[in-house]
Amino acid sequence: MGKIIEEKGGKWGKSGKKVGKKKKNIKNVEIKRKKKKKCKLEKKKIGKKEKKKDEKN
Structure with a gap:
């Protein structure tokens, strides 16, 4: 639920209201959202690398 509220906040800012x-x-809020997105991308990349190693083994 917390993520949805943050996204709404960003939309409100862009629309000018x-x-x-x-x-x-x-x-x-926008800066915090950007930081969180970067963290998610890094975690996804790490997860993919680990999966590839498992497949080779």
């Missing part, structure tokens, strides 16, 4: 009063907060 709710901006102005909380510009700083929206920027922080």
